[in-house]
Amino acid sequence: MKKKGFLGDLKSNGPLLTMCLPGLVFFILFNYLPMFGIVIAFKQYKFDMGIWGSPWNGLSNFKFMFSSPDAWVITRNTIAYNLLFIFGGLVLNVAMAIGLSEIRNKTFSKTCQTIVIMPHFLSYVIVSFLVLAFLHVENGLINRSVLPMLGKESVDWYSTPSAWPWVLIIVNFWKTVGYGSVVYLAGIAGIDMSLYEAAKVDGANRWQQIRYITIPALVPLMVILTILNVGKIFNSDFGLFYQVPLNTGALYPTTNVISTYVYNMLMSAGTGSVGMASAAAFYQSVVGFILVMTTNLIVKRISPENSLF
Amino acid sequence: MKKRISALLAVAMLGGALAGCGGSKVATGGEDPNTVPEDTYEINWYMQGMPQDDVASVEAAVNDYLKDKINVTLKMHRLESSQYSKQLNTMIAAGEYFDIAWTTSGVLDYTSNARNGAWLALDPYIDTYIPQTIEQLGEIADNARVDGKLYALPTLKEMADSRGWTYRKDIADKYNIDMDSIKTFEQLEPVLKMVQENEPDMQYPIDWGSDRTPASLMKYETVAGTAVIFYDNEKYDGKVVNLTETPEYLDACKWAYKLYSEGLVKRDIMTATDFEQRLKDGKTFCYVDFLKPGKAKETSANYSFELEQSTVSDVWQDNGAGTGSMIAVSRTSKNPERVLRFIELLYTDATLSNLINYGIEGKHYTKINDNTISIPGDTPYTLQGYQWMQGNVFLNYLTKGEDPEKVEKLKAFNAEAKKPMDYGFKFDKTPVEMEIAAVSTVMNEYRKQVSMGSMDPEPIMQEYTKKLKTAGIDKIVEEAQKQYDEFLANK
Numbered sequence: 184m185k186k187k188g189f190l191g192d193l194k195s196n197g198p199l200l201t202m203c204l205p206g207l208v209f210f211i212l213f214n215y216l217p218m219f220g221i222v223i224a225f226k227q228y229k230f231d232m233g234i235w236g237s238p239w240n241g242l243s244n245f246k247f248m249f250s251s252p253d254a255w256v257i258t259r260n261t262i263a264y265n266l267l268f269i270f271g272g273l274v275l276n277v278a279m280a281i282g283l284s285e286i287r288n289k290t291f292s293k294t295c296q297t298i299v300i301m302p303h304f305l306s307y308v309i310v311s312f313l314v315l316a317f318l319h320v321e322n323g324l325i326n327r328s329v330l331p332m333l334g335k336e337s338v339d340w341y342s343t344p345s346a347w348p349w350v351l352i353i354v355n356f357w358k359t360v361g362y363g364s365v366v367y368l369a370g371i372a373g374i375d376m377s378l379y380e381a382a383k384v385d386g387a388n389r390w391q392q393i394r395y396i397t398i399p400a401l402v403p404l405m406v407i408l409t410i411l412n413v414g415k416i417f418n419s420d421f422g423l424f425y426q427v428p429l430n431t432g433a434l435y436p437t438t439n440v441i442s443t444y445v446y447n448m449l450m451s452a453g454t455g456s457v458g459m460a461s462a463a464a465f466y467q468s469v470v471g472f473i474l475v476m477t478t479n480l481i482v483k484r485i486s487p488e489n490s491l492f
Numbered sequence: 493m494k495k496r497i498s499a500l501l502a503v504a505m506l507g508g509a510l511a512g513c514g515g516s517k518v519a520t521g522g523e524d525p526n527t528v529p530e531d532t533y534e535i536n537w538y539m540q541g542m543p544q545d546d547v548a549s550v551e552a553a554v555n556d557y558l559k560d561k562i563n564v565t566l567k568m569h570r571l572e573s574s575q576y577s578k579q580l581n582t583m584i585a586a587g588e589y590f591d592i593a594w595t596t597s598g599v600l601d602y603t604s605n606a607r608n609g610a611w612l613a614l615d616p617y618i619d620t621y622i623p624q625t626i627e628q629l630g631e632i633a634d635n636a637r638v639d640g641k642l643y644a645l646p647t648l649k650e651m652a653d654s655r656g657w658t659y660r661k662d663i664a665d666k667y668n669i670d671m672d673s674i675k676t677f678e679q680l681e682p683v684l685k686m687v688q689e690n691e692p693d694m695q696y697p698i699d700w701g702s703d704r705t706p707a708s709l710m711k712y713e714t715v716a717g718t719a720v721i722f723y724d725n726e727k728y729d730g731k732v733v734n735l736t737e738t739p740e741y742l743d744a745c746k747w748a749y750k751l752y753s754e755g756l757v758k759r760d761i762m763t764a765t766d767f768e769q770r771l772k773d774g775k776t777f778c779y780v781d782f783l784k785p786g787k788a789k790e791t792s793a794n795y796s797f798e799l800e801q802s803t804v805s806d807v808w809q810d811n812g813a814g815t816g817s818m819i820a821v822s823r824t825s826k827n828p829e830r831v832l833r834f835i836e837l838l839y840t841d842a843t844l845s846n847l848i849n850y851g852i853e854g855k856h857y858t859k860i861n862d863n864t865i866s867i868p869g870d871t872p873y874t875l876q877g878y879q880w881m882q883g884n885v886f887l888n889y890l891t892k893g894e895d896p897e898k899v900e901k902l903k904a905f906n907a908e909a910k911k912p913m914d915y916g917f918k919f920d921k922t923p924v925e926m927e928i929a930a931v932s933t934v935m936n937e938y939r940k941q942v943s944m945g946s947m948d949p950e951p952i953m954q955e956y957t958k959k960l961k962t963a964g965i966d967k968i969v970e971e972a973q974k975q976y977d978e979f980l981a982n983k
Contacts, residue, residue: 229609431762439937
């Protein structure tokens with residue numbers, strides 16, 4: 184093949200490249216341009232001096248993150264919740280997609296799909312009040328109806344950190360599973376129907392069809408989505424961890440993650456520091472990058488055709 | 493080719509980044525304060541508080557009034573307290589343009605924003621543009637100085653405070669309760685129980701929000717984090733102490749827990765955020781409050797019942813006097829001279845001050861006599877209740893029902909106030925900045941747990957103290973004590 188150079192490339196793929204343009208502009212503006220902000224992590228940022236004019240202060244912005252007595256708790260919470268969400272989500276999303284696709288009645292299937300996707304469109308502020316309606320110490324559904332029915336004492340949920348892993352897990356899956364299953368539904372729709380017909384002829388039952396056709400066909404999708412999610416393992420869903428527990432101090436042992444910790448630190452009086460926030464964000468990105476590369480490397484070793492790059 | 497393109501891109505990006513964050517230099521002395529300028533300047537003023545329906549007509553009236561004086565137009569941005577700090581913090585960090593913002597030692601953290609260069613240093617402008625304001629503020633202006641420079645102007649108002657009870661007058665009269673004789677929670681408790689028993693509508697006779705808890709009855713000065721200096725307690729004279737290790741604080745927290753356990757305060761006190769609404773609904777008999785003369789009357793001006801107040805602590809004018817409410821000029825202001833001329837009028841011109849605080853006569857309020865007005869309950873504009881947040885409250889009309897001698901009483905209150913022996917002491921946080929940041933995250937987690945009463949404070953206080961120590965509270969106390977001793981020695 185003749186080499187055409189960059190301009191030749193441009194000419195021959197013009198329409199396709201034009202289609203990439205909006206996306207490219209978006210990434211440059213919102214993902215690449217802000218990278219210069221990383222320097223703030225190494226500076227004592229002063230508003231009137233600007234980014235370049237502010238004095239350097241070495242690694243002391245990072246020191247704050249690691250010298251804090253909560254460093255262990257927030258790192259543990261962040262990673263544990265996200266691992267649970269990624270792998271629990273994987274199982275539930277695929278199960279939901281398969282379940283929905285197996286419903287033969289079209290109307291019923293569509294209704295179910297709408298119902299499970301709906302929570303995705305609620306903002307976490309609203310969700311937090313729905314949760315409050317369940318867990319309110321006096322008027323919440325659980326303390327008012329459920330616990331008395333079981334003959335149990337009412338519980339002050341917002342002072343009981345041990346209950347919150349469950350609350351957060353339930354809320355998270357309630358909100359994300361429906362939407363997360365959409366991609367897999369599309370994947371299932373793309374599977375060649377003749378495979379199922381052949382399987383039926385060979386006498387495979389429903390379960391065997393799912394096990395030997397549907398799931399293997401979805402594996403590449405699962406791998407890609409998981410790699411991408413692992414990269415975000417340090418970026419928790421801020422709304423979930425901040426809004427849903429109503430930012431209650433008593434619940435921090437089980438609800439505080441890196442993002443909420445940094446946010447609370449910035450918002451509390453006397454500590455507002457853009458530098459420390461940048462340091463935390465920088466740390467999050469670096470760890471995220473390493474995780475994506477590692478996961479991809481592992482996948483590449485095990486099954487090269489499924490790796491991302 | 494590729495290389496050249498990417499180099500170009502990099503340059504473009506750098507340019508963008510620089511343009512977004514370049515510092516702007518301000519020239520001073522550009523305007524003669526005695527002439528009416530020819531160009532009109534719009535002042536964007538960010539205020540915290542309930543948005544008002546009819547801001548537009550007040551702005552129009554202000555613009556008319558100021559046209560021939562300093563030729564400015566005013567734009568008031570009113571933001572609710574839940575949004576105010578967040579929005580302003582973002583604007584400041586992004587270097588966005590605005591002219592005036594409200595700031596206090598706690599809200600929009602005045603000191604660190606001043607150090608980080610968010611506010612305009614006012615000293616070069618004082619003699620030319622705001623001489624009368626500074627003269628009126630007197631030594632209070634010095635309280636607002638950070639590292640020797642003035643970055644904001646305190647509201648001219650009462651400068652001291654005392655702690656005590658605010659309570660419903662009708663209920664106190666009905667049961668013949670003499671609140672003036674009640675000085676402790678021990679004495680208050682039986683009263684609360686009696687009210688709860690006899691008033692079926694008042695199941696929770698005492699109430700508090702995240703401040704105004706039983707611990708708020710104590711008067712102390714916060715140096716940094718939980719390092720405090722007590723005023724009303726000789727035991728701690730000359731000492732900086734860690735609040736969580738004092739028996740006094742634990743005792744107050746235990747009272748909160750006791751009242752909570754006895755069902756005298758709302759069960760969801762920890763998560764509820766509508767303290768003011770609850771108050772207005774009249775579901776509670778009394779609460780701990782920060783008092784000044786006429787405070788209860790001011791609070792209940794629009795309520796269907798009357799509040800009364802009773803002082804427990806002494807009246808103190810502390811090191812925070814004045815910094816509880818200030819207005820600052822942003823470094824991003826395009827015309828600080830004009831903004832300061834406006835502020836000078838705000839502090840000295842009664843017409844302007846009343847216009848901004850009460851709106852337009854006949855439309856938003858009616859005059860009863862020369863100096864007293866009546867505000868209809870459904871007025872579309874009033875900053876009554878927010879007067880303390882800007883300008884000079886002594887210029888403003890009195891409202892119906894207010895003590896005609898309010899101004900004199902406030903001035904007397906200021907004069908009577910005791911000053912602590914460390915008056916003028918300012919803690920330099922720089923040596924322990926990292927510790928303060930760590931301590932304040934610990935406080936975020938525990939402060940409400942111990943003080944709100946819904947949990948037994950004793951075990952939590954131990955854990956709290958332990959974590960504070962890990963975060964470095966001892967180092968802060970030690971540094972504060974060192975600076976404090978030096979200050980007292982040099983005084």
